[in-house]
Amino acid sequence: MTEILFKAIDTPNLTSLDVYEKTLDGYQSLKKAFEKTPDELVEMVKASGLRGRGGAGFPTGLKWSFLAKDVFPRYLACNADESEPGTCKDRELLMKNPHLLIEGMILCSYACQIETGYIYMRGEFWEYEELMDTAIEEAYAKGYLGKNIMGTGFNLDIYTHMGAGAYICGEESALLTSLEGYRGEPRLKPPFPAVEGLYGKPTVVNNVETLCAIPFIVLNGAEAYAAIGTEKSKGTKLVSVSGHVNKPGNYEIPLGTPTIDLIEKYAGGIRNGNKLKAFIPGGSSVPMLPASKADVPYDYESLMEAGTMLGSGALIVMDDTTNVVSEALCLAHFYMHESCGKCTPCREGTRWMYQILSDIIGRKGKPEQVELLNDICDNMAFKCFCPLGDAAVAPVVSSIQYFPEDYEELIASLKSEQPVGAH
Amino acid sequence: MDTATQTDTVTLTIDGKTVTVPKGTVVVDAAKTVDIEIPVFCYHEKLGPFGCCRMCLVEVEKMPKMTTACTLTVGEGMVVKTNTEKVEKAQKGVLEFTLLNHPLDCPVCDKGGECPLQDNTFKFGPPDTRMDYNRFNRDKATPLSPVITIDRERCIACQRCTRYSDIIEKDQALVMRNRGFQNRVSTFNDQPYDTRFSGNVIDICPVGALTNTDFRFTARSWDLTNSSTLCGHCACNCNMTLGARLNEMKRITTRPNDLVDDGWICDKARWGYDFTKSKNRIAQPRKQGQVVAIQDACSEVVVSLKKIVEAHGPNSVGFIGSGYGLNEDLYSYQKLFREHIGTNNIDHKTYVDTPGLPVTHFDLLDVETSDLVVLIASDPTEELPILDLRLKKAVERQGTEMIVLNDQQTLMDKYAALSVRYNIGSDGALLAGLNAVLQGQSAGSDLESATGVASSQLQLVAEKIKTAGKVCVIYNPAALTGSAIHTLKQCLATAGGLAETAVGAIPAAPVTNAMGAMDMGVLPDCYPGGVPLSNSDAIKAKWGDTAPLEKGWSALEMIEKARSGELKALVVYRSNPVVDFPGGRNVEEALGKLDLLVVHDIMETETAKLAQVVLPSNGPGFDEGTTTNIGGRVQLRTKGLTTDNPADWKIVSMIAKELGQETAPKDVHAITAEIAEKVGGYQEIKRSAIRKEGKNRAVVPSSNGATASEEIATGDGLILRIADVLFSHDKILDAESNLAHQFQPSTVHLHASDANGLGVQEGDEVSVSGNGHEVKAEVRISNRCNPGGAVLPKVSDEQDVMSLAEAGKAISRVTIKK
Amino acid sequence: MFAFTEASETRIEKILAKYPESRKVSALLPLLTLAQDQEGYITPEAMIEIGKRLDVSPAYVESVCTFYTMYYTKPVGKYVVKFCINISCHLNGCDNLMEYTARKLGIKEGETTPDKKFTLLKEECLAACCEAPVMQVNNKYHVNMTPEKVDQVLESCK
Structure with missing residues (x-):
């Protein structure tokens, strides 16, 4: 089993710099990196095939190379807002191995000529902010952060910044807006953050897991990383397996591992001896x-x-006792609650879907409402300001597509309970 | 190789039509140029792209998803489709979402008939809704302020109003609260939204969520008679539409003219027209307190004037006009006094000023194309509100830098790269110092002691002026003391001579047509078109051999001559010297000594009470003619209401006729034409030429007076500065005004060090005395002026603050007692 | 009246140092959090004070404050008990657990006990999905919850 991100993750006191250095060759990658030029480092990350682990899967090295040329200062914003339902991998990294992230951020900053980095953590991660602040202080004390790092002339400051409860801030432009002290509403793209990001300056926004993969790549070479996984999906991925499994948890797998293995081998199979009915492989969106x-x-x-x-990378598993409409409703509530309200289709559509699904679950649904749901989804998909609208329709459309009988069952029960002609 | 990238235009195709537009144009605006309508709600050209309502989705070749045409900048060769099946479905879908929680109360909605939501639904919407649930329950018709009503059910959260508050007003007073479908437009803690420009949100609201409380349920929009007119309050002369029904003013709305108002009006323009239906109007002519026919009143004026001229000569008669009159009325009046009385005792102001500029007269648009704005003694926020918005736009969005030189703190300081605060009354010394520095000389060793400004600061100002490519100087002559205006013009001349800098100026006196009054020669020492008395040949050529050439008395001199008995008769037009002239109540006594006082005005005033003959003036709303704004732009003010009373020029013409004028102008246009013929600079000002967006009058020759050396008299007490207030409780904004909630208490602003010395504290009720008068005021320790000064905003006529000022003195002092 | 405590002032200094001088409004969320930690919820007075510090209008502060769900603009109990109701917790019976807790506290979701000790809230995904069902009391995570564990946690709240 290849472990890059979770290697020795459960070592006691790994959060302390000393233990991190002893156990994991911590911060050893810096020396290697500083021997290279920033551009060489970007090329190396490109060659590794690492892709953004936050959700979009965009090639990381390519993203770095898009930074507006010769515009400074530049910023790094680490997306630690982890708010996609089903996802809890970054929390484990933050909680157990904060130095890995700091090391990754130093490498990224060196490669991208960045002197200020922020870790935007969701407000609920209050406990891990303290942990991270302590780790950052240790790194400063050891000279890994601050002015003239290891005599290279390279300067870097890293700060934590806490959100305050808004799913949308996981979207990169909304994250930057929030970090600037605004309502966390997404921005128009273009311009993309690489051109006009934080404070209007070129900005790299990378997920925790993405940045945590960088030290391995620098230390072991792009080839070592690219050797893992499939032809186009390189490296390892943390997968949060949750729901109806015996051993829910975060598992690091080489990309390309069969999903069924994740459920059966890693997560110990379906609980209570039930059968698998459905799964959401990548988070609620x-x-x-x-x-x-x-x-x-x-x-x-x-x-x-x-x-x-x-x-x-959030595998949500549902067994055959589940009526998927119930889960679609659960997620519809979530998207209604988290819609920022800026654009009309998302603000109105998420609520309307929730109203209809509530009726169906409450056995007040009508057969034609299933088609209406599909059409509402069609009117929302790719027509909203940001991807939240597209995300909101995914569970509804797919549940109708694969499990129409679950809807029919709830609507049919209406017919059986009420005399014909009553409606 | 690629010529397209080297030009400033972009060519694209929209629905098969080829469109060429300037680079940077968004597709929505590009489509308009070929009459293709892409529906929008949130997009407003003055607010820029936002993309939240999703109404303007279009298909673009090579783009995988539909995109919003309001956020999409045109690209060379772009192929846009606005009428495909996909687009139509999206439009129907978005409209269905938009209408989900919007009540269909159109029959009782004030927006009905002029509602983008109605119109877009009519053109692009679904025939029906599939919504089965009750609307989200929100508040109906609650006050957002005393003048704006908000209907939260109708709001479609397009954020036009909140973005206006943020981007245009720069106040962030109106914001979105909460998120998701719970979001709503709100103010902090639900306090009233009562900024100076709040009403514009009514005009830009694309639904009936924000409505004009005064207008609610008073008329259907289609029943209004709309006239394209101008605001008659400040000297910006914003364009507006007056909506009337059955000859009663119902509402005022914006009528965008980018060259003047940039599409906005202030709240005084919107709600400051109640005077058109006020009980306090001078409804009919009066003679010795008795209502008479207008002909009788005019005859009385003529008979009395003739008698006085016969007995005491033409110079025993005077005319005090004002910048509130139209060009045609002012022109007629000065002509009457020069041609038929034979005097130059003609004036319209109480401060020193001379016509023309030694540099280019910049228009309002130049403000935002300048690299540097130098704002001198001007408080646009209170005096010329639309200029306030233009300056904020220039600084925040156009990259203009601003320097503020003032004796008092203003809201503009927040936007200034440099604020220079000089002592009250030291403007002459400061400007002399600046002139010296601009000429490469020293500002003088006593600059700092005299003005409170270090010479290094003036060096910085001069450096910025010298290094900016285009400099716009905006100054308020009415707020300068003594003859400082002459020094200012010397400064302008010096700056105008700088090799690398293009300098222009905007004389920003706050009164509606102050510029026109100067141009029309309502001056004791200049004929129309800025022709000085010394230019006798030119005067005789135009005005005949009998044209008086002796310098007349200024307005303030006329008051003093009335007091001394040398002036026997005075015609006061649209002016209220008893309240508005320095000396205030002292003027009352002087006017009481006249044999004849004629007041020609809109509203009953303290001065009108003293008059033997009172003539009604119709004023904005009823009158028609031209005004010249601070940018030198001449525009047409048309009437929206009618009255049986004759127009002001007509009354002048009736008097002139009895005094022997043979031909009377047929109508007001005949006078406009005569002005074009007779007034230098106005040759091109034809009714047809100015109808649409006005026209800049040409250069008026510049003249300048000699600077008197005025030392700041030492003495007891603080130096008085009377400041203008936009919503002053006067005759125009009376107690019944819709804007009464904006009236302020009488306050005196002190520097902390002076307050300390006087032993007064914030909020203390004090008596401010000077010139034999006393004004009650509440203390504000605001550091609004340098130590040694006291700023009193002129908040109402009743406050009587002008009585504290000594007429004819550059500075006045006041003492403050608890 | 609202005033930051001395301890808060020390924190504010550190917080402001994180952001460029001209971008101090970035400190808005941290300052709101600080005000809430201090007062239990965010009062209009606190919004005015924060606006002054960061050079933004109080309306702006309120606008931002009400966007984020972790800020309370009304008083809450000493302990805010939040249950994640999102999918992974939903699949693991958070509904029953929430109902159990509500019964135990004698209040409904969104309410505060009369003694002002507990406020019960629903929360969207708390990012601890592999340890569902999840409960948070004030800032502390409690995972793999059962009715027995709820009892224990509530009892430990003094």
Whole structure:
């Protein structure tokens, strides 16, 4: 088993710099990196095939190379807002190995000629802010942060910044808006953050897990990283397996591992001896799939081909006692609650969907409402200001597509309970 | 190779039509140029792209998803489609979402008939809704302020109003609260939204969520008679539409003219027209307190004037006009006094000023194309509100830098790269110092002791002026003391001579047509078109051999001559010297000594009470003619209401006729034409030429007076500065005004060090005395002026603050007692 | 009247140092958090004070404050008990657990006990999905919750 991110993760006191250095060759990558030019480092990350682990899966090195030329200062914003339902991998990294992230951020900053980095953590991660602040202080004390790092002339400050409860701030432009002290509403793109990001300056926004993969790449070479995984999906991925499994947890897998293995081998199979009914492979924003597709390899391309996405790497498992409409309603409530309200289709559509799904669950639904739901989704998809609107329709559309009988059952029960003609 | 990238235009195709537009244009605006309507709600060209309502989705070739045309900048060769099946479905979908929680109370909605939501639904919407649930329950018709009503159910959260508050007003007073479908437009802690420009949100609201409380349920929009007119309050002369029904003013709305108002009006323009229906109007002519026919009143004026001229000569008669009159009325009056009385005792102001500029007269648009604005003694926020918005735009969005030189703190300081605060009354010394520095000389060793400003600061100002490519100087002559205006013009001349800098100026006297009054020669020492008395040949050529050439008395001199008995008769037009002239109540006594006082005004005033003959003036709303704004732009003010009373020029013409004028102008246009013929600079000002967006009058010759050396008299007490206030409780904004909530208490602003010395504290009720008068005021320790000064905002006529000022003195002192 | 305590002032200095001088409004969320830690919820007076510090209008502060769900603009109990109701917790019975807790505290979701000790709230995903169901009391996570564990946690709240 290849462990890059979770290597020795449960070592006691790994959060302290000393233990981190002893256990994991901590901060050893810096020397190697500083021997290279920033551009060489960017090329190295490109060659590794590392892709953004936050959800979009955009090639990391390429993202770095898009920074507006010769515009300074530049910023790094680490996305530690982890708020995609089903996802809890970054929390484990932050909680257990903060120095790995700091090391990754130093490497990224050196490669991108950045002198200020922020870690935007969701407000609920209050406990880990303290932990992270302590780790940052240790790194300053050791000369890994601050002025003239290791005599290279390279300066870097890293700060934590706490959110305050808004899912949308996980979207990179909303994260920057929030970091600037505004309502966390997404911004128009273009310009992309690489051109006009934080404070209007070129900015790299990377997820915790993405940045945590960088030290390995620098230390062991791009090839070592690229050797793991599939042809196009390189490296390892943390997958949060939750729901109806015996051993829910975060597992680090080489990309391309069959999904069914994640459920059966890693997470100990379906609980209570039940059968797998459905799974959402990449967090609540991606379409769910039926059990029949469980052998799909867990990588970007294969999941895309199967009609869904890898997303943030959150595998939510539902057994055959589940009526998926109930879960669709749960997520509809979530998206209604988290819609920022800026754009009309998302603000109005998420609420309307919630109203209809509530009726269906409450056995007040009408057969034509299923079609209406589909059409509302069509009117929202790719027409909203930001991807939240697209995300909101994914569970609804896919649940209707794969499990129409779950809807029919709830609506049919209406017919059986009420005399014909009463409606 | 690629010529397209080297030009400033972009060519694209929209629905098969080829469109060429300037680079940077958004697709929505590009489509308009070929009459393709892409529906919008949130987009407003003055607010820029936002993209939240999603109404303007279009398909663009090579783009995988539909995109919003309001956020999409045109690209060379771009192919846009606005009428495909996909687009139509999206439009129907978005409208269905928009209408989900919007009540269909159009029959009782004030926006009905002029509602973008109605119109877009009519053109692009679904025939029906599939919504089965009750609307989200929100507050109906609650006050957002005393003048604006908000209907939260109708709000579609387009954020136009909140973005206006943020981007245009720069106040962030109106914001979005909460998120998701719970979001709503709000103010802090639900306090009233009562800024100076709040009413514009009514005009830009694309639904009936924000409505004009005064207008609610008083008329349907389609029943209004709308006239394109101008605001008659400040000297910006914003364009506006007056909506009337059955000859009663119902509402005022914006009528965008980018060259003047940039599409906005202030709240005084919107709600300051109640005087058109006020009980306090001078409804009919009066003679010795008795209502008479207008002909009788005019005859009385003529008979009395003739008698006085016969007995005491033409110079025993005078005319005090004002910048509130139209060009045609002012022109007629000065002509009457020069041609038929034979005197130059003609004036319209109480401060020193001379016509023309030694540099280019900049228009309002130049403010935002300048690299540097130098704002001198001007408080646009209170005096010329639309200029305030223009300056904020220039500084915040156009990259203009601003320097403020003032004796008092203003809201403009926040936007200034440099604020220079000089002692009250030291403007002449400061400007002399600046002139010296601009000429490369020393500002003088006593600059700092005289003005409170270090010479290094003036060096910085001069450096910025010298290094900026285009400099716009904006100054308020009415706020300068003594003859400081002459020094200012010397400064302008010096700056105008700088090799690397293009310098222009905007004389920003606050009164509606102050510029026109100067141009029309309502001056004791200049004929129309800025022709000085010394230029007798030119005067005789135009005005005949009998044209008087002896310098007349200024307005303030006329008051003093009335007191001394040398002036026997005075015609006061649209002016209230008893309240508005320095000396205030002292003027009352002087006017009481006249044999004849004629007051021609809109509203009953303290001065009108003293008059033997009172003539009604119709004023804005009713009158028609031209005004010249601070940018030198001449525009047409048309009438929106009618009255049986004759127009002001007509009354002048009736008097002139009895005094022997043979031909009377047929109508007001005949006078406009005569002005074009007779007034230098106005040759091109034809009714047809100015109808749409006005026209700049040409250069008026510049003249300048000699600077008197005025030392700041030492003495007891603090130096008085009377400041203008936009919403002053006067005759125009009376107690019944919709804007009464904006009236302020009488306050005196002190520097902390002076307050300390006087032993007064914030909020103390004090008596401010000077010139034999006393004014009650509440203390504000605001450091608004340098130590040694006291700023009293002129908040009402009743406050009587002008009585504290000594007429004819550059500075006045006041003492403050608890 | 609202005033930051001395301890808060020390924190504010550190917070402001994180952001460029001309971008101090970035400190808005941290300062709101600080005000809430101090007072239990965010009062209009606190919003005015924060606006002054950061050179923004109080309306702006309120606008930002009400966007984020972790800020309370009304008083809450000494302990705010939040249950995640999102999918992973939903699949693991958070509904029953929430109902159990509500019964135990004698209040409904969104309410505060009469003694002002507990406020019960629903929360969206708390990012501890592999340890569902999840409960947070004030800032502390409690995972793999059962009715027995709820009892224990509530009892430990003094």
